[in-house]
Amino acid sequence: MASEFELIAALRRRLSATGPTVLLGPGDDAALIQPPPGQGQVLSTDTLVADRHFPAGLAPALLAWRSLAVNLSDLAAMGAEPGPLLIALTAPDLTPAWIDGFCEGVLACLAAHAPSATLVGGNLARGPLQVSVTVTGWVLPAQALLRSGAKVGDRIFVSGVLGAGLAGREALDASGLAPAELALSAVSPAFAPYLTPEPRVGLGLALRGKATACIDISDGLAAELGHLADASGVGMRLDSEAVPREGTLEAALTGGDDYELLFTLPPAEATAEKLAALAAKGGVAIQEIGLCEAEAGLRGLPPLGGQAGWDHFSQP
């Protein structure tokens, strides 16, 4: 088996780049960066566990894409420009071919969604297969998209198509294809929403200074509506007929694995012309799905059988 030092050297050769903010990349006790003057820094970390968040045998390029995409989605939800990031990978065994595949996925996802991001460090250890990514990004503090700014009368929007992640996962399961045999360069459109989720970084940037609240939909629309409403101190009425979806309404509301943005706009920012400009800048369709109201609570949702959102620790 390759040594840790050889594997780390291979990762560095493939992945390290210097950017305007990076004074020192991987190779010392820590990285050193120079924050852009005046910018706030957004920080988030998310872990993917084998056989919970991805099939243990998943092709490494697809695992890498997913690990980055779900983290970049959190930056998108804050309206942040992606910056330095770190990857902590544990695996029971690693081969140069696996590392090559993992690097391919990292590079592809960054090229597609975060060309400004730079890998500045990480950790590699033997253990059960897991990937923890820590992302950082930049935004003027006053322009950061929080969950807490929605006002009564604001209109509620969502990007993309909900339930598509779940539909992709079910299609993949039904196909009988081995997750290890899948190639990042040839993902079927039927599986793509699940295998290669697209973090809405461009839309997040476009929403700065416009959206009053924003969140990414990692846990299903119903749960995220609740988070936005609670944090903002408003009620929300969903027009469930308007939700752009693939599959059942329940899948769209609770399916998870979608990584779209849910956000609120004041009426002045929700003209047809401005919405078209947002969709064009963000590179994704956006759809109005509801309204912020004074009366607390969520309205317009069908009964969901207690499945309103994914809870990593209460699931059996």
Added chain:
Amino acid sequence: MASEFELIAALRRRLSATGPTVLLGPGDDAALIQPPPGQGQVLSTDTLVADRHFPAGLAPALLAWRSLAVNLSDLAAMGAEPGPLLIALTAPDLTPAWIDGFCEGVLACLAAHAPSATLVGGNLARGPLQVSVTVTGWVLPAQALLRSGAKVGDRIFVSGVLGAGLAGREALDASGLAPAELALSAVSPAFAPYLTPEPRVGLGLALRGKATACIDISDGLAAELGHLADASGVGMRLDSEAVPREGTLEAALTGGDDYELLFTLPPAEATAEKLAALAAKGGVAIQEIGLCEAEAGLRGLPPLGGQAGWDHFSQP
């Protein structure tokens, strides 16, 4: 079993604080901080895997201490003042009592070594027991302690006592005590170097503007000497008799688990008076152990049977 939301809420109540740089702590899609003007930011991440880096049944307070300490040690090695940090925890099962213990360890380690640090985010998921911590810290870029600045004629120093981590681990193994029964508030001095390593944050701060190179000794002195020498482009002669140690010389050179600082000082910074001031500021003894020389390579080390440093992936 407690839900993720309940556990996260408990963690937040216990751990979250706001600091001068924290605009938004846990609870949104990401944290938001305001970097101090002019400061460079140091970033590092390190993962601890159950039954590789700690006994799976270890009391949660001690696991938390260790997870933070090994990460703070990387900040110390850069001369950085600890700042915002994130904790990604996966566990097969979690109880409120376990979370309480984990919080106790986090709070104790931060209070002792990094009162300026703030938990700004993290991740909690069901999976094999692992902790990935990402630390950030602040240092003027020109004062950051790198591995690469040692010059011919610089003198080589180490803090603390090497081999103590290994001796503590062996004493614990021999005691027959169950790792789950150990209490952070009553760690025997015989086990303390292993169970509650002390990151040398204060010494790292004291070395800013003085040390020409610095590294922390996570992998054993022999390996770290090699890293410093390679990065700096100098040779190093070790006076192995001078190495402050507990146990055999081989344990001191390759034992790991010590988390002391290894650093170089130019002769003008290595007067008895200045060394005494450094030790006082750093709160730990420092000892001269060698000299940087022009001829490449390491000298003065005994044969080590190929065990010069811990390699996470080449170990069986």
